[in-house]
Amino acid sequence: MPAFTATAPGKVILFGEHAVVYHRPAIAVPVQKIRVRAVVEPDPRRRPGQVHILAPDIGLDACLDELPAEQPLAATLHAVCRELGISRVPACRLRVTSSIPVASGFGSGAAVSVAVIRAFSAFLGQPLSDDRVSALAFEVEKIHHGTPSGIDNTVITYAMPVYFVRGQPPERFKISKPFILVIGDTGIASSTSLVVGDVRQAWQANPAQFEYYFDAIGAIVQAAREAIESGRNEDLGRLMQENHLILQKLGVSSPELDHLVEAALSAGARGAKLSGAGRGGNMLALVDGDLVERVEHALRTAGAVRTIVAPVE
Numbered sequence: 001m002p003a004f005t006a007t008a009p010g011k012v013i014l015f016g017e018h019a020v021v022y023h024r025p026a027i028a029v030p031v032q033k034i035r036v037r038a039v040v041e042p043d044p045r046r047r048p049g050q051v052h053i054l055a056p057d058i059g060l061d062a063c064l065d066e067l068p069a070e071q072p073l074a075a076t077l078h079a080v081c082r083e084l085g086i087s088r089v090p091a092c093r094l095r096v097t098s099s100i101p102v103a104s105g106f107g108s109g110a111a112v113s114v115a116v117i118r119a120f121s122a123f124l125g126q127p128l129s130d131d132r133v134s135a136l137a138f139e140v141e142k143i144h145h146g147t148p149s150g151i152d153n154t155v156i157t158y159a160m161p162v163y164f165v166r167g168q169p170p171e172r173f174k175i176s177k178p179f180i181l182v183i184g185d186t187g188i189a190s191s192t193s194l195v196v197g198d199v200r201q202a203w204q205a206n207p208a209q210f211e212y213y214f215d216a217i218g219a220i221v222q223a224a225r226e227a228i229e230s231g232r233n234e235d236l237g238r239l240m241q242e243n244h245l246i247l248q249k250l251g252v253s254s255p256e257l258d259h260l261v262e263a264a265l266s267a268g269a270r271g272a273k274l275s276g277a278g279r280g281g282n283m284l285a286l287v288d289g290d291l292v293e294r295v296e297h298a299l300r301t302a303g304a305v306r307t308i309v310a311p312v313e
Ligand code: PMV
Pocket: 013, 016, 017, 018, 019, 020, 021, 104, 105, 106, 107, 145, 147, 148, 149, 150, 151, 152, 192, 196, 275, 276, 277, 278, 281
């Protein structure tokens, strides 16, 4: 039995985070430069049924049966076995490595799930379709996030820009003119489920106000899709500004994120906003090709622990 390898990219949410939890649309794009790699290979030294899991990035070196069922990697492997109706797997070793920063809005949890589901199902001789990979990764996302919208597993599985509405099949759309995002990472870990929970509480306390915000974000996402499809990229900067302003009102920005957004704009970015759950994690800026280095430099000077250039095409 040979080794099976699968990789999955990171992602950023371009428009629509948080409102997407409340059934408004969002747009997310893959970030190909950062990836998870999962390799499953036979391990003849072990008994049938044993899966040895190595994930050096998180210091994990354990056998599947030693892990609690809700441990995300264990949950992922169990989900694949259930899906394929397999009760006893051949003795094997799973190795997971990743260049995606964790808890930073890059979808690292979903990327791990997608890569592991693909590699493990292929190893078991029944590679799963993209739809099933995404659905199983969504089940695991619920352990990480509580009430995920499903956008992370979707954009990472299909590895292309998606227009996403919770509970509906993802829509691909045309990128008429490629554009460049410069991502700045605050380096501050942020818990998506905590921030999503805080927004939920605020929404429950003031539903009319928050529904108004979510509608406004939904309208921005719609306008952004139309701009991207018709090649009016110059509109995107303004839409990013508007989206960031509403995210501030939702209470999910932070002084560090606002500072990076300001730094990118001062360096000539056409627009900038926080991306993902907020309170930490990353922000992104829309940048003309000749200003990329200048904006990256400005972001690092303003405190970004890393910058990533992500072409959207
Ligand atoms: O995982 P993050 O940080 O990219 O955030 C997910 C985006 C939210 O809209 C805040 C939550 C969700 O499930 O869509």
